[in-house]
Amino acid sequence: MKRAGVIMMLLAACVLLSACWSSTPIEDLNLIVGIALDSADETEVEAGFEREGGNYPKEDKISCTYQFMIPQGAAGPQKGSSQTRNFNNITETGDSIFEAIRELLLRTNRPLNGYHLKTVVIGEQLARSMNISELIGFYTRDNNIRPNVLLLVSRGRARDVLNNALPGQIPAFVLEGIFNNRDRNTKIWEPVSMAMVVGPLYGKTSFLLQNVNSAGKEPKFAGAGVIKGKTGKLIGFLDESELEGMVWVTGKGKGGVLKTYDPDRDKLLTYEIKSMSSKIKAKVEGDDISFVVNIKSSGRYAEVLASGGKKLDKAWVEKDEKTLQKQVEKLAQSTVDKMQHELHVDVAGFGKSLHIQFPSVWRKVKEDWDETFSEIPVTYEVNIDIEEYGASGITAD
Amino acid sequence: MVWKTIAGLFPSWSMLFQGFIIFIVPVALTRTMTWIGAKEGKVSTRGLRAEGTKGGGVPSAAGSGGNVQKSNPAPRKIKEGGDSVSVADHVSASMTYTGQFQEDLQKFKEMSADMADVNVRELRIGALQIKAALLFVDGLTDKDGMDRNILKPLMNAMRPFEGMTTAPEANVLKNIIIHQVILVSEIEFTANPLMSLQKVLFGSAVLLVEGMTEVFVMGTPKGRTRIGEEPVSEALLRGPRIGFTETLSDNTAMLRRNGQNTELAMISFTVGKRIQKEMVLTYIKDIANEELVEEVKRRIRTIDIDDVKESGYVEQLIEDNYLSPFQQIQNTERPDRVMAALLEGRVAILLDGTPFALIMPVTFAMLLQSPEDYYDRWIAGSLLRVLRFLAATISLFGPALYISFLSFHPGLIPTKLVISIINSRQGVPFPSLIEALIMEVSIEILREAGLRLPKPIGPAMGIVGGLIIGQAAVEAGIVSPILVIVVAVTAISSFSMPMYSAGITLRMLRFVAMFFAATFGLYGVILFFLLLSSHLIKLKSFGVPYLSMAAPYRIRDWKDFIIRMPLQFMKRRPELLKPKEPRR
Numbered sequence: 010m011k012r013a014g015v016i017m018m019l020l021a022a023c024v025l026l027s028a029c030w031s032s033t034p035i036e037d038l039n040l041i042v043g044i045a046l047d048s049a050d051e052t053e054v055e056a057g058f059e060r061e062g063g064n065y066p067k068e069d070k071i072s073c074t075y076q077f078m079i080p081q082g083a084a085g086p087q088k089g090s091s092q093t094r095n096f097n098n099i100t101e102t103g104d105s106i107f108e109a110i111r112e113l114l115l116r117t118n119r120p121l122n123g124y125h126l127k128t129v130v131i132g133e134q135l136a137r138s139m140n141i142s143e144l145i146g147f148y149t150r151d152n153n154i155r156p157n158v159l160l161l162v163s164r165g166r167a168r169d170v171l172n173n174a175l176p177g178q179i180p181a182f183v184l185e186g187i188f189n190n191r192d193r194n195t196k197i198w199e200p201v202s203m204a205m206v207v208g209p210l211y212g213k214t215s216f217l218l219q220n221v222n223s224a225g226k227e228p229k230f231a232g233a234g235v236i237k238g239k240t241g242k243l244i245g246f247l248d249e250s251e252l253e254g255m256v257w258v259t260g261k262g263k264g265g266v267l268k269t270y271d272p273d274r275d276k277l278l279t280y281e282i283k284s285m286s287s288k289i290k291a292k293v294e295g296d297d298i299s300f301v302v303n304i305k306s307s308g309r310y311a312e313v314l315a316s317g318g319k320k321l322d323k324a325w326v327e328k329d330e331k332t333l334q335k336q337v338e339k340l341a342q343s344t345v346d347k348m349q350h351e352l353h354v355d356v357a358g359f360g361k362s363l364h365i366q367f368p369s370v371w372r373k374v375k376e377d378w379d380e381t382f383s384e385i386p387v388t389y390e391v392n393i394d395i396e397e398y399g400a401s402g403i404t405a406d
Numbered sequence: 407m408v409w410k411t412i413a414g415l416f417p418s419w420s421m422l423f424q425g426f427i428i429f430i431v432p433v434a435l436t437r438t439m440t441w442i443g444a445k446e447g448k449v450s451t452r453g454l455r456a457e458g459t460k461g462g463g464v465p466s467a468a469g470s471g472g473n474v475q476k477s478n479p480a481p482r483k484i485k486e487g488g489d490s491v492s493v494a495d496h497v498s499a500s501m502t503y504t505g506q507f508q509e510d511l512q513k514f515k516e517m518s519a520d521m522a523d524v525n526v527r528e529l530r531i532g533a534l535q536i537k538a539a540l541l542f543v544d545g546l547t548d549k550d551g552m553d554r555n556i557l558k559p560l561m562n563a564m565r566p567f568e569g570m571t572t573a574p575e576a577n578v579l580k581n582i583i584i585h586q587v588i589l590v591s592e593i594e595f596t597a598n599p600l601m602s603l604q605k606v607l608f609g610s611a612v613l614l615v616e617g618m619t620e621v622f623v624m625g626t627p628k629g630r631t632r633i634g635e636e637p638v639s640e641a642l643l644r645g646p647r648i649g650f651t652e653t654l655s656d657n658t659a660m661l662r663r664n665g666q667n668t669e670l671a672m673i674s675f676t677v678g679k680r681i682q683k684e685m686v687l688t689y690i691k692d693i694a695n696e697e698l699v700e701e702v703k704r705r706i707r708t709i710d711i712d713d714v715k716e717s718g719y720v721e722q723l724i725e726d727n728y729l730s731p732f733q734q735i736q737n738t739e740r741p742d743r744v745m746a747a748l749l750e751g752r753v754a755i756l757l758d759g760t761p762f763a764l765i766m767p768v769t770f771a772m773l774l775q776s777p778e779d780y781y782d783r784w785i786a787g788s789l790l791r792v793l794r795f796l797a798a799t800i801s802l803f804g805p806a807l808y809i810s811f812l813s814f815h816p817g818l819i820p821t822k823l824v825i826s827i828i829n830s831r832q833g834v835p836f837p838s839l840i841e842a843l844i845m846e847v848s849i850e851i852l853r854e855a856g857l858r859l860p861k862p863i864g865p866a867m868g869i870v871g872g873l874i875i876g877q878a879a880v881e882a883g884i885v886s887p888i889l890v891i892v893v894a895v896t897a898i899s900s901f902s903m904p905m906y907s908a909g910i911t912l913r914m915l916r917f918v919a920m921f922f923a924a925t926f927g928l929y930g931v932i933l934f935f936l937l938l939s940s941h942l943i944k945l946k947s948f949g950v951p952y953l954s955m956a957a958p959y960r961i962r963d964w965k966d967f968i969i970r971m972p973l974q975f976m977k978r979r980p981e982l983l984k985p986k987e988p989r990r
Contacts, residue, residue: 124817
């Protein structure tokens with residue numbers, strides 16, 4: 010009987026003493042959904058704290074802005090919730106990202122955590138001056154933050170991007186969601202997650218990050234930032250049409266618009282891309298390296314404003330295909346030109362194809378590939394196939 | 407320095423405490439169980455009774471059954487497993503009745519030795535006092551009609567035998583009896599004992615008369631009997647609408663009617679010390695494993711109790727592990743279910759006074775099977791069965807997962823769901839464990855209350871409980887709406903168990919799982935699952951591992967486990983029962 014008593018006590022102790030081990034109720038957390046990193050730029054609030062003596066020894070280098078959600082109150086019909094902001098941004102400036110996030114706990118009662126972090130936006134000024142791998146070091150190391158967090162750069166202040174969204178929406182989610190439009194627009198670069206940049210940064214390969222601008226109340230994806238592998242820093246931007254060219258060269262698009270003008274009649278001709286693919290073929294003759302970019306696409310007529318002629322006529326379609334091919338070539342050409350002669354980097358994967366097709370040649374040139382690439386001639390073979398005319402065969406005259 | 411390194415390898419206190427708990431819970435459970443087992447051994451004489459040194463339930467032939475057989479001192483041999491020979495073998499020795507009354511009667515009794523429901527009524531015919539015996543099955547024949555139309559005329563037959571001093575020739579006697587005595591329309595003759603036994607088992611009365619090599623087979627189908635109603639606890643959409651009743655003879659007759667087979671053995675026992683009740687052990691002689699039958703008989707003999715009120719008493723007194731939350735004997739009201747189990751090689755027990763029959767041995771998969779799986783086409787049957795496995799999982803782990811996700815792993819919930827959960831939990835004052843407990847306990851109370859209420863009020867209870875309390879609790883901010891959904895889904899899942907008592911087991915374990923989840927999160931839930939698995943692996947029901955098919959792994963039996971294969975593929979009886987005849 011005594012033994013049974015002891016056992017019962019032990020069991021009771023197990024249940025009572027250990028209850029809720031390391032548990033944190035979900036409603037007591039502040040879920041970070043987005044982060045903006047800028048070069049030191051204190052907010053008014055922070056400046057106010059410092060005036061009042063709320064300061065600690067630090068070097069002002071980075072301003073981290075954390076975006077977290079504000080719960081919309083108890084259940085039941087929510088009245089006019091779309092009018093209020095359901096997120097909050099809070100900024101802390103310092104030299105250590107980790108110290109800054111813990112410093113924030115002096116200002117909010119709920120611990121911040123990154124279980125559901127979606128996007129990290131890096132401001133242009135900071136990205137140009139600091140290595141990306143230093144910036145995301147803490148976030149890749151943290152256990153709670155997933156490696157599929159998306160990285161973006163912003164021409165201008167990153168904090169402003171996170172500030173703006175249509176009412177009722179959370180900017181961090183908007184940024185993540187825009188990537189879903191890649192099947193309808195070619196001016197969006199593929200989503201780049203933190204896990205995907207670790208490799209290139211370590212291997213000193215250059216890569217692109219989607220750029221997002223903010224103006225007024227909305228964010229807009231505008232071109233892409235080019236990160237140079239050697240330094241891990243931002244060295245320049247591709248604008249929207251250059252990014253479009255980049256998408257054609259790499260074949261990474263999923264669908265979108267190709268616009269051109271009929272050269273004879275100067276009338277608009279747009280083509281909807283249903284699929285695209287590209288193959289970069291390296292050619293080596295002695296010491297001379299050259300590339301042929303083979304682009305293929307199929308799609309349908311979207312708008313044809315040219316009058317006269319039968320649209321179902323084969324010759325006509327072929328002529329339109331030629332026009333479109335020329336346009337693609339032009340786009341690709343200008344992008345590669347910019348890479349070779351302005352930025353001196355290769356972010357389209359020319360080096361990779363050379364590496365795969367001619368490993369021995371690659372070994373010779375890989376040391377200074379970005380510079381070598383600038384001198385290499387690139388030719389294009391574009392093949393566009395208009396396979397559908399849409400529901401109407403009549404031109405708009 | 408060295409010591410410091412070694413000391414550094416030891417885990418910290420919190421880790422040690424965690425490990426201690428993980429260790430102590432299963433150990434304490436096992437120790438408690440062995441301790442209780444030992445205690446029980448000391449205070450009771452179960453062990454002695456099992457060996458037969460102390461009395462318990464006894465086969466009625468040896469005991470004090472008040473039935474017809476007792477008035478016949480003819481030696482009745484309870485067939486023991488090893489020398490069990492089927493009826494067909496007996497008959498091959500002597501194919502016909504001889505006309506010698508005692509010898510013929512003896513032959514018949516031997517054939518029906520393990521069929522306690524076959525009754526023998528001896529009589530003397532008319533003025534000449536010719537020896538005769540009436541053979542019939544209790545419950546299958548219309549006793550009233552038999553008394554009036556067969557027994558009475560036979561015994562009172564004076565006129566047909568006027569002027570006779572000795573029994574007439576067999577032919578003459580036969581004619582006299584058919585033409586002048588018996589008031590039954592349906593009469594056949596047979597000289598074959600096997601045939602006559604068959605007729606008896608299927609509801610006819612057989613008259614054996616001295617000096618005649620043929621017996622009278624008289625159609626005396628049972629008149630109006632109380633037909634079993636549709637089983638309340640195991641309703642089916644498709645399938646027989648009949649359930650067992652409280653009368654043992656009705657129930658055995660129902661089984662006979664369900665499976666017209668001469669190999670269906672029914673062995674009678676009387677149980678209870680003060681109030682004796684009849685109990686019938688039934689199995690199919692050429693299918694059921696003999697060791698199993700012997701084991702069941704042995705355990706029945708250990709029953710030592712004043713009164714067996716319901717088959718639940720028998721269940722609890724003969725099951726393997728009475729400390730386990732899982733039932734090791736299945737109870738059912740459905741004759742078709744019993745018959746199906748018998749045909750798989752299982753054994754069933756029927757008790758007088760209750761409509762619940764017991765089926766043993768049981769495996770875990772059986773608790774999730776319904777006869778409907780076999781009546782519907784196999785695709786539908788398999789779908790339903792998979793659904794039931796899913797429902798069992800939900801009803802066991804639903805709230806536990808809710809607690810562990812919310813308190814420990816918010817990162818595992820999809821972002822949009824997290825947002826809505828956080829929004830809905832604003833202003834809920836309790837931690838998720840207390841919140842879940844409040845809701846779970848109140849729904850259990852509701853269920854219990856709904857069960858007790860008379861039928862017309864039952865649905866009203868559901869409305870009050872489900873709609874009003876659920877809605878009000880959410881609006882009052884005591885619980886979050888997500889939890890109400892979780893609790894409702896869990897409750898519905900537990901009701902979808904075809905065995906009501908299996909549902910209760912899972913419901914009970916659900917609370918344990920909730921505490922594990924609140925202590926260690928998902929890790930705790932997994933620990934709980936492991937604990938449960940280790941218990942189930944050890945558990946046996948009459949020598950058959952409870953998790954049979956899953957572990958030990960028998961791929962051949964999987965045809966009837968999670969997926970119900972077409973009947974054409976199920977050519978073999980379950981191997982785990984080691985049936986005598988493995989092929990169907």
